[in-house]
Structure formats: structure tokens, C-alpha cells
Amino acid sequence: MHYRSNFRRAALVGVIAAVIGTAASAQEAPVxxxxxxxVNQQQRIENGVKDGQLTTRETAHLEQxxxxxxxxxxxxxxxxxxxxxxxxxIQHAENVESRDxxxxxxxxxxxxxxxxxxxxxxxxxxxxxxxxxxxxxxxxSGSLNDGQVARLQGREAHVDHLEHNAGANGHxxxxxxxxxxxxxxxxxxxxxxxxxxxx
Numbered sequence: 001m002h003y004r005s006n007f008r009r010a011a012l013v014g015v016i017a018a019v020i021g022t023a024a025s026a027q028e029a030p031v032x033x034x035x036x037x038x039v040n041q042q043q044r045i046e047n048g049v050k051d052g053q054l055t056t057r058e059t060a061h062l063e064q065x066x067x068x069x070x071x072x073x074x075x076x077x078x079x080x081x082x083x084x085x086x087x088x089x090i091q092h093a094e095n096v097e098s099r100d101x102x103x104x105x106x107x108x109x110x111x112x113x114x115x116x117x118x119x120x121x122x123x124x125x126x127x128x129x130x131x132x133x134x135x136x137x138x139x140x141s142g143s144l145n146d147g148q149v150a151r152l153q154g155r156e157a158h159v160d161h162l163e164h165n166a167g168a169n170g171h172x173x174x175x176x177x178x179x180x181x182x183x184x185x186x187x188x189x190x191x192x193x194x195x196x197x198x199x
Contacts, residue, residue: 030082031055031149034073035136037094038156040065041101042132046125048105049118056113058120060167063160064180065097065127070157077150121173127184131156131191138195148194155187 045062047053054062072093076086111118135152138144144152160185168174 001084019024028106030087031146032089032139033075034069034082034090034094035132035139035149037062037116037136038066038069038132039136040060041094041097042125042129043117043192044098044105045108046122046129048101049125050113050117052110053105054111055109055170056117056167056172057102057170058109059125060164061126062097062101063125063167064164066102067157067160067164069093069179070153074150074154074157077153080146085142090190096111116165117171120174120177121163121167124166124180124184125171128156128159128163128182131159131184131187134188134191134195140192151190152187152194155170155190159183159187 044055045059045066049056049059065169070091072086072090076082076090082090113119113122135144135149135156159180162176162180166172166180
């Protein structure tokens with residue numbers, strides 16, 4: 001009898017915890033989903049560059065798509081949590097970008113992944129992945145609020161735009177990569193500051 005009572009109590013505690021956890025995740029899900037989707041899309045782009053399925057020019061085009069999504073997030077999160085309409089618009093843009101990544105990676109155009117331009121672009125996109133992961137971790141831990149995420153996504157959009165400009169002609173040179181890296185270093189410090197301020 002005592003065992004049965006303890007079992008029921010433990011089961012009840014588990015149900016309550018699950019309900020609370022579901023409610024909390026539902027409340028923060030939109031921004032979590034969007035930032036996680038940014039990570040996933042950038043990883044797919046990086047993989048395409050590294051295995052030669054994405055050319056520098058294609059990658060530049062895709063980074064412009066990522067910049068568009070980041071700008072949407074910046075604009076919509078600036079005023080607080082995403083509305084259902086804003087979330088639907090961002091998801092539509094993410095779905096378009098996802099189809100573009102698939103199309104470009106499977107259109108038969110290839111590029112030597114060991115070429116200097118490919119290596120530079122791969123390194124830049126890898127940095128995008130890392131930065132987005134850090135933002136995602138900040139959202140999940142609660143150390144970044146919507147306004148801070150908005151500012152950081154604006155910075156990420158700027159980096160994506162620089163990558164687009166650098167690779168639009170099919171080649172990324174050293175000077176262009178240095179400029180991108182300088183901006184990424186500045187953005188990395190901004191992520192650190194924002195997470196520390198929100199902790």
C-alpha cells in the first residue's frame with residue numbers, strides 16, 4: 001500500500017512537471033524554432049560547400065536568403081514575442097530557403113572544395129553556424145531576451161550580406177575574407193556581451 005502511494009505521488013509529480021515543461025516550451029517555441037532553423041540551414045550550406053555540391057556563387061546567393069530571414073527576425077523580435085502572423089511569414093521564408101539549398105545542392109553544378117575560394121567560404125559559413133548556435137544556446141538558457149536576439153540577428157544578417165557580396169562573382173579573395181572575419185569577431189564579442197547582460 002505504501003509502495004502504491006509513493007508510485008502515485010511520483011507519477012503525479014511527473015505529470016505536473018511535464019505539463020509545466022510543455023507550457024514553457026510552447027511559450028518560447030517560436031524564437032527557439034527560428035534560431036534552431038538558422039543553425040540547421042547554415043549547416044546544410046556549409047556541408048554543401050565542403051563536399052563540392054555548392055559553388056561559391058550559389059553559396060553567396062543562399063547567404064543572401066539567410067540575411068533576409070535574419071532581417072525578418074530582427075524586425076519582428078524588436079517589439080517583443082513573435083505573433084502568429086510573423087511566425088508564419090518567417091517559416092515561409094525559411095521553407096523557401098530550404099528548397100533553394102536543396103535545389104542548388106542537387107543541380108549538378110560542382111566546385112572543387114579544396115580551392116582557396118571554397119575553403120574561405122566554408123570557413124565563413126562554419127563561423128555562421130557557430131554564432132547561430134551561441135545565440136540558440138542563449139535563447140534556450142534564458143540569457144538572451146527577444147530584443148537582444150533581434151539585435152544579434154541584425155548583426156548576423158550583415159555578415160550574411162558581406163558573404164553574399166564577396167562570393168557573388170564566384171570567388172572570395174583574401175581581403176574579402178579578412179573583412180568578413182573582422183565583422184564576425186565583432187559580432188562574437190556582441191553575443192558574449194548580450195548573453196552576459198541578460199544572465
